[in-house]
Amino acid sequence: MNKIVANAQAAIEGIEDEMTLMLGGFGLCGIPENCIAALVEKNITGLTCISNNAGVDDFGLGLLLQKRQIKKMISSYVGENDEFERQMLSGELDVDLIPQGSLAARCQAGGSGIPAFFTPAGYGTEVAHGKEVRWFNGKPHILEMALTADFAIVKAWKGDRFGNLMYKGTARNFNPLMAMAGKITIAEVEELVEPGELDPNHIHTPGIFVQRIFQGVDYEKRIEQRTVRTRS
Amino acid sequence: MNKIVANAQAAIEGIEDEMTLMLGGFGLCGIPENCIAALVEKNITGLTCISNNAGVDDFGLGLLLQKRQIKKMISSYVGENDEFERQMLSGELDVDLIPQGSLAARCQAGGSGIPAFFTPAGYGTEVAHGKEVRWFNGKPHILEMALTADFAIVKAWKGDRFGNLMYKGTARNFNPLMAMAGKITIAEVEELVEPGELDPNHIHTPGIFVQRIFQGVDYEKRIEQRTVRTRS
Amino acid sequence: MLDKNGIAKRIAKELQDGWYVNLGIGIPTLIANYIPQGISVEFQSENGILGMGPFPFEGEEDADLINAGKQTITAMKGASIFDSATSFAMIRGQHINLTVLGAMEVADNGDIANWKIPGRMVKGMGGAMDLVASAENIIVAMMHTNKRGQSKLLRQCTLPLTGTRCVKKVVTNLAVMDITPNGFKLLERAPGVSVEDIQNATEGRLIVEGDIPEMEV
Amino acid sequence: MLDKNGIAKRIAKELQDGWYVNLGIGIPTLIANYIPQGISVEFQSENGILGMGPFPFEGEEDADLINAGKQTITAMKGASIFDSATSFAMIRGQHINLTVLGAMEVADNGDIANWKIPGRMVKGMGGAMDLVASAENIIVAMMHTNKRGQSKLLRQCTLPLTGTRCVKKVVTNLAVMDITPNGFKLLERAPGVSVEDIQNATEGRLIVEGDIPEMEV
Numbered sequence: 001m002n003k004i005v006a007n008a009q010a011a012i013e014g015i016e017d018e019m020t021l022m023l024g025g026f027g028l029c030g031i032p033e034n035c036i037a038a039l040v041e042k043n044i045t046g047l048t049c050i051s052n053n054a055g056v057d058d059f060g061l062g063l064l065l066q067k068r069q070i071k072k073m074i075s076s077y078v079g080e081n082d083e084f085e086r087q088m089l090s091g092e093l094d095v096d097l098i099p100q101g102s103l104a105a106r107c108q109a110g111g112s113g114i115p116a117f118f119t120p121a122g123y124g125t126e127v128a129h130g131k132e133v134r135w136f137n138g139k140p141h142i143l144e145m146a147l148t149a150d151f152a153i154v155k156a157w158k159g160d161r162f163g164n165l166m167y168k169g170t171a172r173n174f175n176p177l178m179a180m181a182g183k184i185t186i187a188e189v190e191e192l193v194e195p196g197e198l199d200p201n202h203i204h205t206p207g208i209f210v211q212r213i214f215q216g217v218d219y220e221k222r223i224e225q226r227t228v229r230t231r232s
Numbered sequence: 233m234n235k236i237v238a239n240a241q242a243a244i245e246g247i248e249d250e251m252t253l254m255l256g257g258f259g260l261c262g263i264p265e266n267c268i269a270a271l272v273e274k275n276i277t278g279l280t281c282i283s284n285n286a287g288v289d290d291f292g293l294g295l296l297l298q299k300r301q302i303k304k305m306i307s308s309y310v311g312e313n314d315e316f317e318r319q320m321l322s323g324e325l326d327v328d329l330i331p332q333g334s335l336a337a338r339c340q341a342g343g344s345g346i347p348a349f350f351t352p353a354g355y356g357t358e359v360a361h362g363k364e365v366r367w368f369n370g371k372p373h374i375l376e377m378a379l380t381a382d383f384a385i386v387k388a389w390k391g392d393r394f395g396n397l398m399y400k401g402t403a404r405n406f407n408p409l410m411a412m413a414g415k416i417t418i419a420e421v422e423e424l425v426e427p428g429e430l431d432p433n434h435i436h437t438p439g440i441f442v443q444r445i446f447q448g449v450d451y452e453k454r455i456e457q458r459t460v461r462t463r464s
Numbered sequence: 465m466l467d468k469n470g471i472a473k474r475i476a477k478e479l480q481d482g483w484y485v486n487l488g489i490g491i492p493t494l495i496a497n498y499i500p501q502g503i504s505v506e507f508q509s510e511n512g513i514l515g516m517g518p519f520p521f522e523g524e525e526d527a528d529l530i531n532a533g534k535q536t537i538t539a540m541k542g543a544s545i546f547d548s549a550t551s552f553a554m555i556r557g558q559h560i561n562l563t564v565l566g567a568m569e570v571a572d573n574g575d576i577a578n579w580k581i582p583g584r585m586v587k588g589m590g591g592a593m594d595l596v597a598s599a600e601n602i603i604v605a606m607m608h609t610n611k612r613g614q615s616k617l618l619r620q621c622t623l624p625l626t627g628t629r630c631v632k633k634v635v636t637n638l639a640v641m642d643i644t645p646n647g648f649k650l651l652e653r654a655p656g657v658s659v660e661d662i663q664n665a666t667e668g669r670l671i672v673e674g675d676i677p678e679m680e681v
Numbered sequence: 682m683l684d685k686n687g688i689a690k691r692i693a694k695e696l697q698d699g700w701y702v703n704l705g706i707g708i709p710t711l712i713a714n715y716i717p718q719g720i721s722v723e724f725q726s727e728n729g730i731l732g733m734g735p736f737p738f739e740g741e742e743d744a745d746l747i748n749a750g751k752q753t754i755t756a757m758k759g760a761s762i763f764d765s766a767t768s769f770a771m772i773r774g775q776h777i778n779l780t781v782l783g784a785m786e787v788a789d790n791g792d793i794a795n796w797k798i799p800g801r802m803v804k805g806m807g808g809a810m811d812l813v814a815s816a817e818n819i820i821v822a823m824m825h826t827n828k829r830g831q832s833k834l835l836r837q838c839t840l841p842l843t844g845t846r847c848v849k850k851v852v853t854n855l856a857v858m859d860i861t862p863n864g865f866k867l868l869e870r871a872p873g874v875s876v877e878d879i880q881n882a883t884e885g886r887l888i889v890e891g892d893i894p895e896m897e898v
Contacts, residue, residue, distance in 0.1 A: 164759060396544050
């Protein structure tokens, strides 16, 4: 069992124009930097990207937006960048905004063979338009559908050739959920380790969910809001 | 934040006749031995127990069955013990058998505020009787409802006074899911440690799901099927 | 009249020992600075951490440790980290004891609008819709009126809703109010603010019963 | 005619490198003993482990490490442990490449019955219903006839179903058959077994086209 590929270029083999991708990360935290760069380089276009956010102008998914490679974003919170705003307001970019918890649950459901579930989030709002409403325990809920993707691209801290992954801190976020929901899941990791080095009890994403893995290079790990306190 | 109680007797305070309990474990692996003993001792009756299995004649939930404290079992696989069989066939014990994956997902849903979801498991079988059927992606699914309990009782390996838990090996099984779904969740652990000793990245059950915790004593950890190979 | 810190300080008095709390961006974030003595609470951030601590000391920022506002944070002893599905399981499953968020508008039936202004760039709801649809105990922290002096406490929201009939309490620069079946029930006045001031600044139904005490902050 | 080990051996030839496999209790469990040379597969057990290894050496049993049959096991290098919901996410989400289980009856449309005999003690379906409802590649391993000599390959199941139209292949002591829209398609005969023997032991529709080779085990 060896899922290691040489690099991001090899990892994104098979990703084509008009495909649907999931990309892990929250803000710029835990995003697959290497694969995003490779997608930019290969200039794959017409992409539908499922990702909680859309990066900033010059980093993360913003890089794909700059080159107009994205046709549609499915996200919970966007617009930290001007190009996104311009494309959205001009109608070039299709944007589907969905509640963050529903996004997380829909990815998890997609990877779990649960095609749909009821959630209270969004009832009575425009998010509920066209969706089935049903009351449970005296409370209204709406029916949300699972999400899957042609490729899911995630970023982890450590991984092995079986595809087992461990994340660090809040860089975990959507990564394990999207890893479950890709028809093909690509994991880029900061460090490839030998099988057995990761304690089976501490593996966050079991290797079965991952088809390709590689050790990324030159991680910038940019901080979006650097907040500090002063030593007193 | 200190959720530590002295022992199993203190932990089960408030559990009353006719309540619904979830009990973690798979077979005899990862079962809350101390709390089961305390429930036997206190002779609480009329219980509805949600647990994947029902123990054996002289261990696990079998101890509660011997004293006829259980009115109804909600499980996926039972009958490893004679008393269970006798009570079930005589009609003394009500038994609701549900697919193991649906049981796991229904507990998780119950703890997650998802009141119902669609699953393919059980379609076309007696499990589907009276349940809504809907087709997704060309496949029939049935609507399953979330499960919750008055008390969830789980067993973990290590825990701290915040209620954070780590499980060991396959003793994890249903424990983290049931921990989420109890109105009150009791955790018994083999070892209580200081907050901070458990790496935040490796905590399986965040403390928010746990209301009471104590260090259990005299764990027998009985093996149901001791299978070994010989050294050649 | 209270400033933003005053609002945060007043809401902090609602905290109870052992509570799990989710604080939204803006005024709510300030509440963490005013936790009453002798009380221990844990802060959850919906991207996936429980036991969020203060900002790191300079030079100790970790790109892999941020909150839902994308700010660098620290983790307290006893913190735990989890994926976003588990995080919203905590929220949707009503394991969070208190949610505090800002709003553009609150209606006197508990409706809230805080995510979208038609015609303007829409950034998205983030976790707000999950939070308001699920939380049993929601306090809105906001200024009583908007920049044009118009009341933000309305008979009915005019902006697209974030959630319906969900807000339990509103704390503004002028007042503390519960939301009841008959509208905003005035509980406390901010220092130096009269009942009449509050009535003038409130478009929704305001219930004033008996003597309204000035709040202690 | 094959014995139980022979059935397991034949099914093992279906394994492909890199596959994730869930083996049911009984004959399927034996398959792990016959993994072809040069092939690497990982075994999943639905209680929550991937990368299940052989039984432990005597004295090394760990009560906290068992399989779905409640047997003590070991974990291979690269194994992972997870909760039961994640385990069934793998199963329901079709991440498992092959599921092998036993059956009491299989119908020629792929229906399977393997969990309940009316009038007898019912132990429950365990994970079987999730497995058969979800898996894309299900092989049934069983004897061709029951203890009373009656065919277990039927036109229609008589026992309560575990799942419908789900079995893809059946390997018995007599034959290997695919399930097709028109019934059991005979692919291979067990050593020393004639097509007629198989026809006599099969109540469901059996398709025999051309020469049926004897299987190589």
